[in-house]
Amino acid sequence: MLKKRAILITALVTIVVAAVAVFLYAARRPAAVPSPHAIVPPSIHYARDPSHPVTAIHLAAVYFVPKDIAASADASWRDTFNHALAELVRFYEFELHGAVAITYTVYPTPIIGEANHHVYDGGDTNRGNPNALAAVSAELGRRLFTPGGDHYDASFVRSVPGTDEALAILYEGVGSIATLRLAAGEQQAPNPLYQHSLIELDGVEWPVFLVSRFFLTTEGYRDYGETVFAHEFAHLFGLDDRFDADGNPTSDDIMGSGRFLPLVNTYLSLEDKRELGLTY
C-alpha cells in the first residue's frame, strides 16, 4: 500500500515539477547580458607620469609666522587652517572620485620663523613668492623634520608606507605657491625654487605648498581664498597653471580662471584629470 502511495505521490510530484519547469521555461528570460557598465575603480597617478600612482596623500600642516610679526599672528589660525584643509579634502575627493585619500595633521602651535618677514618675502611676490617657499621649507626642514630641531616631532613628520607625504604651510605673509612636481623627462620648473622647496626626509621627498593666511581670512578673498589654497595643492600632483603669464586663462577650471570662483563652484577640468590618468 505504501509502495502504491509512494508511486502515486512520485508521479504527481513529477508531473507538477515538470509543469512548473515547463512554465518557467516558457516564461524564461534571455540569457543575461553582462553589464555594459563595468565601472572601473578610478585611480590616479602624478600628472603625466603613470609610473607614479597616488593612492593616499598625507599633509603635515604648519602655520608659519615670521619672527617680526609673531605678535600679529592670527589667533583663530587653527580653525581657518582646518576649514581650508577640510574643504580641500572634500573638493579633491569629489573631483578625483575618491581615487586618492587625503588626510592632514595640523601642527599644534604656530612655528615662529627665525627671520623677519622681509627675509622670507624678499623675492618676486607677484609670482607667488617662491622665495618664501624655499626659505620657509628649508627652515622647517631643519627645525621640524630634523631630529634635534626645536620643533622636531617624530610622530608629526613620520612617513607612512603607501602614503605620499607633503607639507602644507599656512604662511603669515604674502603669496601662494607650491612645489611643482615634474614628471620624468620634463624640463625644469619655471622657477628653480619650486624644486628646491622639496624637503627630503629619510629618502622621502616632501613637496611643499604655501598659501598666505590672508587668502583665507581677508574679505577681499572671501569668495575664492580656499580655492587658491586648493589650487596650490593641485601643483603637488604635477598639475600646472592654466593661465598665461598675464593671468589670462586657458581653462575655466581650478587651474585656470576657476581659481577665482568659490571652491564649491569650481572644478577640475577633464584635461587636468586626464593628466592624472582619469577619463572623467
Next chain:
Amino acid sequence: MALRMHQSLGTRLTVVSAILGLGPLVLMGMLALQVVTATHRQDVGTMEQQLLRQKVGEVNDFIEQAIGLFEIKIGYDYPSIIDKAGGEFLLTKLLEENKFITRASLVDLTGEEVYRNSRLQDVTRVRPVNIRQLPQFEAAKSGTRYFGPVEYTLNGPTMTMAAPVVNRNGQVIMVLEGDVNLAPLATTVESARLGNNGYVYLVDGAGTIFASADRGRIGTNLGTSAWVRELVRGTPHTGLAAADEHTGISGTDVLAAGEPLQKLGWGMVAEWSRQDAFSVIAAIQQQVILFSVGTILVVAFLGWLVGRRILIPLGLLSRGAQKIGGGDFDYKIQVRTGDELQVLGEVMNRMGDDLKRLEELKAAQVRAEALAESLRKEQELSRIKDEFISNTSHQLRTPLTIMNWNMELIADAATKKQQVLLSDFQAGLAQLNAIVQDLIAVSEFGPGFANTILEPVDLAAVVAKVAASREKTFAEKQLVWKLDVPSDLPKVAGSVAGLALAVENLVDNAITYTPVGGRIAASIIREGDQVHFTLTDTGIGIPADDQKSIFLQFFRAKNAVSMKNVGTGLGLYLVRNIVHGHGGEVRFESAEGKGTTFHVLLPIGRVRVAGGHNASGSAPTASPHETYFGGVEKVAG
C-alpha cells in the same frame, strides 16, 4: 496465491487523468506566456522610449531656454560694443531671467571681459581677464553657439554656454558667455518614473552620470560601456535589442533604452528592472502555474475518486473471488454500482451458489458411494451368511437323515426300555432336523427375498395339502381344523414351494401353540385384487409387548419360550419374507391366552416384483415381469 500487482488501476487513472489534464494546459500556458511576454517586452520598450522622448524634450527645452538668453540681437546699428550701462543691465536681466545661470560675462571681440555678473561672488573683487584662449569665445565669436562639457562642482553639474551678440545687421559685436547650473536636469530625471523602480539618468559625453534620481550615482562614469559610448555618439537604443537587457547601474537586471542628445553630446538612459517591468507577467505566470497546479491536483483528485469508485467494487469483487475461490461459497459480494460491476458481482455470487451445489452433489455422491459400498459389503456378508447357512444346512441334513434312518432301524431291534430312550433321541433328531429345515428355508427366503417364480398357485389347495399332512397332529392334540374356501377363488402368482412353506409355518405355529382341544380355522377369500388368507387359532396368543417383534429372526414370545417346546424363532420371519417377496402383506391380531389370527393378503392377477433375489438364491432378474391369473386386472406397484 496472492497475485502481484505492478501498478494499481487507481494510480494509473490518477496519473493518466493528471497527464490528460496537464497536456493541453501546459501547451496553452506556454503559448499564452510566450505571446504575453513578447508583447509586454514591446510595451516596455515603447514606454521607455516615450518617456525618454518626453524627458529629452524637457532637457532640450531647458538648454534652449538658457542658450536663448545668451543669444542677443541688438535692434539697432550699435557701435562695436554695448556700453557699460547697457551691458550691466543686460547681464542683470539675464541672471534674473534664468536663476540657473550662475555667471555671465560680456566679452568684446578681443576676448576681454567687459562686464561680468555672478550669483556666486562679488564680481568687483575679481579682476577681469581675457578669455580669448577659451573655446567658448572662439565659438561664439565665429557666430555659433557653444555648449561646454559638463563640469562637476560640489554644488552640482554645470556647463559653460556662449553665444554671439549680433547687431541689427547680423554682425557679431560681442560674445556673451556664462555658466549654467544643471541641477534642474536632476529634477527633470528624478520625476521620470517607470513602474515601481524604473528610472532615468543623463550621461555626458564622457559617459559620466550628471543627473540621476539617485544622487549617489552622479559622477559615476560609464565611459567603458560600449552601449553608452554608442549612445553619446548619437545612436539611440530602442530597449528592444538583446543588448538592451543587461545589468543596470543599480546592479539589477534591467531593460534599458537610450536616447541621444546629439547637439550636446549627451545621452539619456532609461532603466527599468526586469523584475518590476515584468511583474505583471510574473503575476500572470504565477497565477497560471497556481491554476495549473490546482487543476492538476483537482484532476488527479478526481481521477483518484473515479479510480476509487471503480477500485472499491473491484476490491469487493477481488475479495469475493478469493473468498469463493477459497471455498466460502456462502460469501456474497455486495456491489451496488448499478453497472456492469454489479452484474459481475451477481454473476460471481451465482457462481458461488452453483459451486456450492456442485460441492454438495459431490459430497452426496461420495456418501452414496460409501453407502453403496457399505450395502454391497452388507449384501456380500449376507450372501456369505446365507450361503454358509444353506451349505451348512444341506450338509447337516444328510447325516441327520442317515441318523434318523439308523435310529429307526435300531429302534426296531431295541428293547422296550431302549426304545423309550431312543424315542427321546429320535425326537431330538426331529427337532434338529426341523431347525435345519428352517435354516435351509431362511437361506432361500432370507432378507430381501423377491419371488421370481410366477406360476399360478391354488392357495386353497396348498392350505389343504398342508392341513392334510398335519391330520395326525390334529388328531393327537384333538384340534379342530376347519378350512373355508369359496369355489371361485382365483389363483395367485407365485412360488408353490414358498407359499406352501409360509402356510406350513403358520399352521405349525397354530398347532404348536394351541392347546389340546383347541380350534384352528382357516379361510381364503377374494378381496378385490387380492386373496385374503386368514388363519385363526385359539392358542396362547402373543403378549402385547412381543407383538412388535414377532417377525424378527430368532424371536420367540415369552409365553412361547415358557412352553419349553422346540422352536427356532424363524417361522414367522420366513412367513413375512415369503409374503412380502410375493408382493403381499401379512398382519395379525392376537390376545394373550385367547388366540391369534394371521392375515395374509396376496395379489392376484399381475404381480410385479422389482429387484431382490429369488427363492433359489440366484440374482434378481434384470427387469420386472408381470403375470395375470385372475379376473381383476391390476398392476401392483
